[in-house]
Amino acid sequence: MKQSARLILLVLSLVLVGGHFAKGQQDESEEVDADSTIDVDEQNGTNQPSRVGRLIGGVPVTSANQPYLAEMNLISDKRYFCIGAVINSTTVLTSASALRSAGNITSILVNVGSNPSFAASRLFYFVSYALHSGFNPTTLENDVAIITINGTFAGVPNVNPIAIATTEIAVSTTNRTQCLVLGWTETGASYDMLQATYELMTDQECAAGGANPPSIMCAKPTGGYACYFDGGAPLVCNGQLYGVLTAQTNCTSSNPPTFQKFAKLPLISIPWGPATISTSNATVATLPRKNYVSCP
DSSP states (O other), X not given: OHHHHHHHHHHHHHHHHHOOOOOEEOOTTOOOOTTSOEEGGXXXXXXXXXXXXXXXXXXXXXXXXXXXXXXXXXXSSXXXXXXXXXXXXXXXXXXXXXXXXXOSOOEEEEEEOOSSBGGGOEEEEEEEEEEOTTXXXXXXXXXOEEEEESSOOTTOTTOOOOOBOOSOOOOBTTBOOEEEEEEEEEXXXXXXXXXXXXXXXXXXXXXTTSOOOTTEEEEEEEEOBOOXXXXXXXXXXXXXXEEEXXXXXXXXXXXXXXXXXXXXXXXXXXXXXXXXOBOTTSOOOOOOSSOEEOOO
């Protein structure tokens, strides 16, 4: 039964990420063990996704050094991915605008523990997701969302949560805080973790590109940069999760951004509590225990 579960998740992930279509059906007499994790290194590094984030430049890292990084395959009416950070044993924090960009999400696969290759990551089913109750898709106020997995990250090699910053950093043009942004990049046939370096910008500098709510800040890349499919990427300052990258749609390898916007976590209530979680901008779905993978 466990092998059937592994096969279905593996095929489903490859269909979504690589853009290939697969036909297959699980025997109706078997139930998927949704509490188990899936070891992706059974792929032996082959048929990896053609777009798992687009972090360009930067420095190679591993989940042994940055164990909170997560990548999500979003299953909807179109192929989409985003990045996030593990914040406790069952929850990933990501960008609300990135999830919203995926459309009507029906399922999510969460990948963690890349060391350093995506092929060595572990897959989890999701139980639910929710956009922040105060998220404004126009202004990007409170641009965060949570994804809850079925199971636990506890005990999984190279996976640990990161602490969320609660104190705002004082930034000036003469005192730029250096931070990191984590993601993946394509290197030949492999998809490996990278980190890029960023400097925080003042609110006045950020406002020069347009008015922002207090919960939005800007940072400029100084060594590599996040790009398309990197929405939700963690901005780590002083060893804590300080920001979450908003959805990215305009950058390319030939058109690097001069600065990028992030949700400023010290000014956002996380978690915001079950009583205030809004589903008006999202479909909070539960993954069925029986699944079929088929060609549309």
